[in-house]
Amino acid sequence: MRQLALAGTRVVDFSWVVAGPMTTKMLAAMGAEVIKVESTRRPEFKNRGGYFAVLNNGKRSITVNIGDQRGQVLLRRLIAMSDVVVENFSRSVLMKNGLSYEEIRKVRPDIVFCSASGVGRTGPQAEALAYGTLLQGYSGRAGLVGAINAEMEAMGIVPAWTDPVTAIWEVTAILAALRHRRRTGEGAYLDLSMLESTVAELPEALLRAQLGLPPEREDAPARVPEGIFRCRGEDSWLALSVRNDADWAALAAVIGRPGLADELPALADRRMARARIDAAVGAWARGLDAAEAERALVAAGVPAARSRSTGDILDDPHSAARGIFPEIGGVRSIALPWRDEEGWRGALSATPAIGADNDHVFRNLLGLSGEEMATLVREEVIV
Amino acid sequence: MFLSGVTVVDWSTGYTGPFAARILGDLGATVIRVDDPGVPDPLRTAPPLAGGQSALHAYLNAGKTIVRLDPLADAESFVELLAEAAILVESHDGAGQRALVTELRTARRDLTVVSVSAYGRTGPAASWPWxxxxxxxxxxxxxxQSRPVKDPERTPPQPGAEREGPLAAGVAAAAAAVWGLLVAESGEAAPHADLAVSEFYANVLFESLGEHxxxxxxxxxxxxxxxGTEVAGGLIWIMPCSDGWxxxxxxxxHQWDRWIELLGSPDWSRNPELCGDKLQRKRKWGELQALMAEWTRGRSxxxxxxxxxxxxxxxxxxSRPDDILSNPQLDHRAFFDRLVVDGHVLAVPGLPVIATTSAGNRLARGNERTAPTPPAEGDAA
Known part of the structure; x- marks a missing residue:
């Protein structure tokens, strides 16, 4: 299949939690053979439902005690016949288990080694203990989403943003490094920082700070009206934006207040009368079902969307038509963020059972005999 | 470096397409931006302004060669411009532009096209205003983003910070472009990637998909x-300091024990009702947060x-934006580029990765770039 650009590329995946697994899932969707290194002794690999099942499609699973030297030998042999390593260990775990890039490149000089960490593998804070949630505060994102509050509600801390953003940067960097490798035979070490991955999407805040301008939320609005309005029914909301004067005239007509558009035709007028306009739109929306309000505005050419929950967007006919949330292994998952002209959007199969591919990897790839494997299982190296 | 020898033509407006092309440039590609008078880029005049120029527009397009060209009016020049290109990034939904892209795809089996849009090129919402x-x-x-909250009536659903949504989708568009390049360089027909910004956001829903x-x-x-799965309230705590949070x-x-020791092992820390175990601390997170704040409040x-x-x-x-700009970790890693716009020298984010090849070459960091000067009206491509 021509879309499987990574067919024949083998990835040894030591990553866990979210960003790394999301990365390797996308690589698997593009045809890579992803071998996820797990252990039945580690609690994080036990629960294979919930979001684990969403992030680990299309991978193989092996179980190895990486703290055991024989386990490390097996892994180095596997890496010697692989193309990519993805990991997000702490530095001490990497060093202790002989899995650092310096060690790995001795057995596979052209490996593409992607090391994702909280703030990067170099610098004065390289050893800092980090979780993605905390980095959402450290990156400056938290104060920009909503007001900081002790309950951490709607302020950019919960739910996770840094992880999926890091994952898409990781995918981009690995694909680019693989392209370089295919042309030159050279491998690469990718030291990817979750902090930097999050700050990379916040240029505006940094520019405003340097130019002495207020944050966007406090600046004169570029569009009036624009915002979220309460509709009829429980927790039901409509977002809308007026991009220009034509949108405004259309909106004023839909809400039955065409006179407002005549009275306040330009953005400067609307800025002055923002509260009055918001009240008029609000009064209209309050009596309507959000879907009905959305239909009316979209038909009039005004950007509008009912604020959909995850359940709503999973059931939405647009999502269904585009196949973004395929059902895999009995649960809804997430396809690649793009599709091609044939509607292809990634090869995805069910999340493997833990250790499901021990036989394939240790016997077929590494050539262990049944007896050798049994010994390693008995002695808790394959575990 | 990684994408050396690759030419990208950026015929897009807004945030997502131009950011994708910028990333490809940072990864080593040569990027030619088509400044299309037929579809003016609204970002050209968007705040924040540095002098008279949009600093965001400058940031997204610095490092690109800019040519003024209306591909619909002068398809021949556009085709010529694309002759050396492996990737076209575009964001147009007009019938004429769509037809031109289709024509190009027929003529150029080796040209990867990444079409960026709000909802995608197909499906019932494809042509919705947005x-x-x-x-x-x-x-x-x-x-x-606004779940869970104590009072949904007072806390409506709200979007992400500033432009982070469409910019993050731009990273996905860059990934799609490199994927297409890999397909084409393996000798297969180059693909046409249809990237909907709304569908990048699907990845951010992974936790709630798990709940589903x-x-x-x-x-x-x-x-x-x-x-049980809620992070806020027992897994992380937020506390006031003398200068912020x-x-x-x-x-x-073991982390809790060391934390409590740092706080001077206060009396409350010996109360099993409050701190007995992880579950108990989760139950009492609010009370604990207030007690821990007694220690943090007087400190920076x-x-x-x-x-x-x-x-x-x-x-x-x-962090606040000022803190980010003076962050020693980011500074040490030369994360920021310097952008010169109308006499201002501004720090802007670079790539979030230090990439070193096995031959010892490194993708440049801490670059200095000057805001692009668009060619004057009437200049030929």
């Missing part, structure tokens, strides 16, 4: 106390951060 705000509400991102898999259907936003996550027992963020990390407890300050 804004960055409405797309985030459509896609479930805003709802997800476990049977959740209502996706009620109202906060339920002690819900810090967040800490002494989630495991930097002191709490430094001392907590020295005790091997995950803890970071909550």
């Amino acid at each position: 804004s960055d705000l409405t797309v985030q509400h459509f896609a479930g991102l805003a709802h997800n 898999g476990a049977g959740e259907r209502s996706f009620d936003r109202r906060r339920k106390e002690f819900k 810090v967040m800490a996550s002494p989630r495991e027992q 963020r930097d002191e709490v951060f430094t001392r907590a990390q020295a005790a091997r407890v995950a803890c970071f300050p909550v």
Whole structure:
């Protein structure tokens, strides 16, 4: 299949939690053979439902005690016949288990080694203990989403943003490094920082700070009206934006207040009368079902969307038509963020059972005999 | 480096397409930007302004060669411009532009096209009017971002920070472009990637998709106390300092023990009702947060951060933009590029990766770039 650009590329995946697994899932969707290194002794690999099942499609699973030297030998042999390593260990775990890039490149000089960490593998804070949630505060994102509050509600801390953003940067960097490798035979070490991955999407805040301008939320609005309005029914909301004067005239007509558009035709007028306009739109929306309000505005050419929950967007006919949330292994998952002209959007199969591919990897790839494997299982190296 | 020898033509407006092309340039490609008088880029005049120029527009397009060309009016020049290109990034939904892209695809089997749009090129919502705000509400991102909350009536669903949504989708568009390049360089027909910004947001819903898999259907936003998977409330704490806020996550027992020692082992820490075990701390997170704040309140963020990390407890300050600009870690890693716009020298984010090849070559960091000067009206491509 021509879309499987990574067919024949083998990835040894030591990553866990979210960003790394999301990365390797996308690589698997593009045809890579992803071998996820797990252990039945580690609690994080036990629960294979919930979001684990969403992030680990299309991978193989092996179980190895990486703290055991024989386990490390097996892994180095596997890496010697692989193309990519993805990991997000702490530095001490990497060093202790002989899995650092310096060690790995001795057995596979052209490996593409992607090391994702909280703030990067170099610098004065390289050893800092980090979780993605905390980095959402450290990156400056938290104060920009909503007001900081002790309950951490709607302020950019919960739910996770840094992880999926890091994952898409990781995918981009690995694909680019693989392209370089295919042309030159050279491998690469990718030291990817979750902090930097999050700050990379916040240029505006940094520019405003340097130019002495207020944050966007406090600046004169570029569009009036624009915002979220309460509709009829429980927790039901409509977002809308007026991009220009034509949108405004259309909106004023839909809400039955065409006179407002005549009275306040330009953005400067609307800025002055923002509260009055918001009240008029609000009064209209309050009596309507959000879907009905959305239909009316979209038909009039005004950007509008009912604020959909995850359940709503999973059931939405647009999502269904585009196949973004395929059902895999009995649960809804997430396809690649793009599709091609044939509607292809990634090869995805069910999340493997833990250790499901021990036989394939240790016997077929590494050539262990049944007896050798049994010994390693008995002695808790394959575990 | 990674993409050396690749030419990208950027015929896009807004945030997502131009950011994708910028990333490809940072990865080593040569980027030619088509400044199309037929479809003016609204970002050209968007705030924040540096002097008379949009600093964001300058940031997104610095490093690109800019040519003024209306591909619909002069298709021949456009085809010529694309002759050496391997990738076209475009964001147009007009019938004429669409037809031109289709024509190009027929003529050029080796040209990867990445079409960026709000909702995609197909499907019932493909032609809906949109804004960055409405797309985030459509896609479930805003709802997800404001869940859970104590009082949904007072806390409506809200979008992400500033332009981070459409910019993050630009990273996905860059990934799609490199994927297409890999397909084409393997000798296959180059693909046409249809990237919907709304569908990048699907990845941000991974936790709630996990809940869906476990049977959740209502996706009620109202906060339920002690819900096991909730991060806020027992896994992380936020505390005031003399100069802002810090967040800490002494989630495991050994981390908790070291954290409490740092706080001077106060009397309350010996109360099993409050601190007995992880579950108990989760139940009492609010009370504990207030008690821990007694220690942090008189100290600076930097002191709490430094001392907590020295005790091997995950803890970071909550940064403001100024803090980010002077962050020693980012500075040490030369994360920021310098952008010169109308006499201002501005720090802007670079790539979030230090990439070194096995031959020892490194992708440049800390670059200095000058804002692009668009060719004057009438200049030929």
